[in-house]
Amino acid sequence: MSHPNVPATPAAAADPALLDELAGLIVSALNLEIQPNEIGPDDPLYGEGLGLDSIDILEVALAVSKRFGVQLRADNENNVAIFRSLRSLAEFIAANRSA
Amino acid sequence: MTRLPLIAHTAPGATFAWRDGEALDAARYLADVSRLADALPARQHLLNVCADRYRFAVGLGAALVRGQVTLMPPNHTPATVAQLLDYAPDAYCLHDGDDHGIAMPGLAVPASRPEADCAWSVPQIEATQVCAVVFTSGSTGRPEPHVKRWGPLVTDVTGEAQRLGLTDDPQRTLVATVPPQHMYGFESSLLVAMHSGAAFDASRPFFAADICAALDRIAGRRVLVTTPFHLRALLAESGALPALAMIVCATAPLSPQLAREAERRSGAPLLEIYGCTESGQLASRRPVLSNEWEPWPGVRVETRDGRAWASGGHVEQPTPLADVIEVQADGRFSLLGRSADMVNIAGKRTSLAYLSHELNSIAGVEDGVFLMPDEASEDGIARLAAVVVAPGLSRSALLDALRGRIDAVFLPRPLVFVDALPRAATGKLPREALLSLLTPRRPQGETGDRS
Numbered sequence: 001m002s003h004p005n006v007p008a009t010p011a012a013a014a015d016p017a018l019l020d021e022l023a024g025l026i027v028s029a030l031n032l033e034i035q036p037n038e039i040g041p042d043d044p045l046y047g048e049g050l051g052l053d054s055i056d057i058l059e060v061a062l063a064v065s066k067r068f069g070v071q072l073r074a075d076n077e078n079n080v081a082i083f084r085s086l087r088s089l090a091e092f093i094a095a096n097r098s099a
Numbered sequence: 100m101t102r103l104p105l106i107a108h109t110a111p112g113a114t115f116a117w118r119d120g121e122a123l124d125a126a127r128y129l130a131d132v133s134r135l136a137d138a139l140p141a142r143q144h145l146l147n148v149c150a151d152r153y154r155f156a157v158g159l160g161a162a163l164v165r166g167q168v169t170l171m172p173p174n175h176t177p178a179t180v181a182q183l184l185d186y187a188p189d190a191y192c193l194h195d196g197d198d199h200g201i202a203m204p205g206l207a208v209p210a211s212r213p214e215a216d217c218a219w220s221v222p223q224i225e226a227t228q229v230c231a232v233v234f235t236s237g238s239t240g241r242p243e244p245h246v247k248r249w250g251p252l253v254t255d256v257t258g259e260a261q262r263l264g265l266t267d268d269p270q271r272t273l274v275a276t277v278p279p280q281h282m283y284g285f286e287s288s289l290l291v292a293m294h295s296g297a298a299f300d301a302s303r304p305f306f307a308a309d310i311c312a313a314l315d316r317i318a319g320r321r322v323l324v325t326t327p328f329h330l331r332a333l334l335a336e337s338g339a340l341p342a343l344a345m346i347v348c349a350t351a352p353l354s355p356q357l358a359r360e361a362e363r364r365s366g367a368p369l370l371e372i373y374g375c376t377e378s379g380q381l382a383s384r385r386p387v388l389s390n391e392w393e394p395w396p397g398v399r400v401e402t403r404d405g406r407a408w409a410s411g412g413h414v415e416q417p418t419p420l421a422d423v424i425e426v427q428a429d430g431r432f433s434l435l436g437r438s439a440d441m442v443n444i445a446g447k448r449t450s451l452a453y454l455s456h457e458l459n460s461i462a463g464v465e466d467g468v469f470l471m472p473d474e475a476s477e478d479g480i481a482r483l484a485a486v487v488v489a490p491g492l493s494r495s496a497l498l499d500a501l502r503g504r505i506d507a508v509f510l511p512r513p514l515v516f517v518d519a520l521p522r523a524a525t526g527k528l529p530r531e532a533l534l535s536l537l538t539p540r541r542p543q544g545e546t547g548d549r550s
Contacts (some may be wrong), residue, residue: 033513040511051498053507054305055445058332066334071308 011080026086029063030056041087057083064089070096088091100319102223103253103537105132105160107296111219116153116292117272117303118475120316123153129221130214132160138209139165144187144232146170146180146203147280149195153301154208155279156289158193161248163223163230171233171280172242174506175201175450178457181236182242214410219523223263226250233282235376236453245377248415255379255413256286258395261297262370262383263322264345269296271344272317275324276304277446282376283349288324305329320344323365325445334360343367349374350446352434358386371432375448378409378418378473382432389433400424400432421448442471444481453511460486461500463492466520469511470533483539485511488519513537 023036026045030052043049046057060083061072070093071083082092108115111126135157139145145162147169149155162169170190172179180202183190192199196207224230230249234242237548260266275288292299304313310333314321322345325333331347334357343365348358349372361369373392374380381400382392394400397412400420407420423435437443440450454469468486489497494514501510521532 047507048499048502051507051510053504053510055328055508058306058328062332062336065307071336072306073308073312074305 015090015094018094019086021067022086022093024091025063025067026060029059039086041090042085045085045089046083052083064093068093068097101226101250102147103226103249105222105224106293107165108221109296113296114272114298115489116156116299116301117317118151119151122298122318124466125407126217126219127211128153128157128160129219130217131157131209131211132164132222133192133214134219135161135208136164137207138377139167140191140206142167142189142191144168144170144190145193146172146175146183146190146201147193148175148199148201149193149208150278150303151301152275152279152289152303153175153211154195156293156299157208157211159230159279159289160222162193163224163228166228168229169231171231171282171285173234173236173281173447176503176505178504179242186232186242186244224249226253233285233376236449240456245381251415252286252290253378254397255395256291256294257390258398258412259286259291259372259380259383260297261526262372263291263295263347265291265295265297265322268320268344271297271320271322273297273299273324274302274304274310274313274317275299276310276329277324277326279349282379283372283374283446284324286345286374286380287349287372288360293358307333311341314341314343322347326350327357328445330361331357332347334364340365345370347372349380351443352449353386355386362387375420378414378420381409381414385446391427391433399430401426416530442445442483442509444483447506447508448510449506454483454485454505457504458487458501460504461489461492461497464489464497468520468528468533470508470530472534472537482512484510484513484515486515486517486520486533489516490518 019041023039027036045052065071082089108125114122114126115125115128116123131244139161145167147155147158149158159169163496170183172183190203192201192203192205193207194207226249228249229246230252231247232244233247234244237243265271273288273292275284277288279285279289298312298411302313306308321343323343324347345367346365346369353371358369368384368385371386372380373382381398382394384392395412399411400409407422407424408417409420410417421438421441424432425435426432440452442449442451451469458464458467465488469483469485472484515536520528522528
């Protein structure tokens with residue numbers, strides 16, 4: 001399976017501070033009943049793993065857009081590759097944020 | 100016998116669809132349909148999972164030409180696919196050419212290409228031919244089939260095309276955030292264009308930026324076909340909306356504030372559509388002007404024996420509705436509420452009885468029940484809760500088992516494990532007793548107290 005929106009080989013390891021910030025953002029945006037540090041950087045966010053669905057993903061996209069000024073894109077709802085893991089989301093934001 | 104054309108476009112060069120900014124004309128569509136019809140296996144039923152709306156349309160047209168029935172289940176979980184195969188053991192899967200994950204023999208829709216020197220001839224389909232069987236989840240664990248014949252479907256979307264302004268202005272293109280595989284998207288993103296001579300975009304944009312980009316790729320007047328769920332995200336994130344000719348919204352109630360803001364920022368009227376899988380679409384309203392729904396021509400909505408019913412027009416047999424309605428003398432009606440067992444989450448509808456049945460069908464579950472803890476704030480997304488007795492199962496094992504059976508949006512949050520359900524002597528489950536099991540688990544900061 002190809003993931004066109006995510007770099008195949010990350011240029012650099014995702015910034016740990018960004019990973020923490022994103023985990024906190026997801027937990028607060030979705031009112032999850034877990035602590036941010038319970039989300040592993042490589043755990044799947046979508047489907048199995050954290051169990052996010054398309055409703056959550058739109059909520060997180062909105063929170064990411066407001067916090068980082070990055071608008072998420074997908075080919076279609078079934079191909080939200082950016083949400084493969086916290087790390088892939090962090091890498092996308094790091095590569096696209098304006099600041 | 101009455102025969103009706105596959106499409107209403109009257110010229111080979113009329114725009115039928117847009118894909119990646121390229122206009123595909125009606126002759127191209129008919130050539131693609133004809134080629135695929137020749138390639139379909141000699142079977143009676145197919146599951147068309149194409150995410151690309153144009154490919155879905157080619158698959159639908161080819162199936163109609165060959166007299167094959169398109170199956171439309173509420174989801175594609177492994178359990179649902181197994182039940183579809185019980186219903187139609189010969190079913191095969193028509194797909195985009197990727198890894199579709201459906202346990203059926205598969206066929207990819209071939210790449211689209213124009214046919215040189217192809218005579219213009221629109222296939223004619225018997226009005227009585229079964230076009231699709233659409234399934235609702237039912238309450239017994241068996242999906243309930245609803246047969247959709249070509250003639251009534253055409254009548255249905257012809258009524259809709261007038262409301263959408265497509266009859267007078269077929270130069271419009273529909274851009275939809277909903278899939279063609281469910282009844283609303285089937286009618287309002289595809290059939291209504293096929294039967295008014297309008298066009299549709301092949302994509303299914305999801306994020307706000309995707310929706311704006313899909314609209315920007317289309318030259319001409321655009322109609323956005325969406326749900327309150329997508330519309331709310333679009334308005335929250337996007338600064339400027341591309342100019343629209345109309346917004347069409349369905350599947351869940353829309354707040355008056357959201358409707359007004361959508362009209363103000365798009366410069367277009369917002370039309371809400373009312374209908375259900377069983378009856379198809381029935382009525383529309385423009386919520387900034389009226390709370391009352393105006394039925395399609397020929398359709399009657401009325402209350403009998405304490406239930407709401409639809410009949411007439413494209414509705415072949417009187418069909419009960421899941422909503423509580425109040426009918427005016429002129430045939431318009433208002434929605435007063437939903438029957439207690441029905442739930443609608445982000446536009447996906449099911450019943451609590453069905454979800455509880457699936458929960459109790461999982462090995463290791465001794466007792467369990469789904470419930471809707473609170474009515475969601477308007478336009479917000481409510482989540483279901485479940486209380487379960489399953490001493491041998493872990494939370495993750497139970498969630499994995501549920502994920503194989505029901506759509507992910509219905510997965511319970513919270514999922515509470517207990518030693519026994521608080522059943523009354525009659526076996527009934529008092530709602531208050533169930534809610535008290537959920538309350539301590541509410542995350543802090545949530546304003547759930549409503550006495």
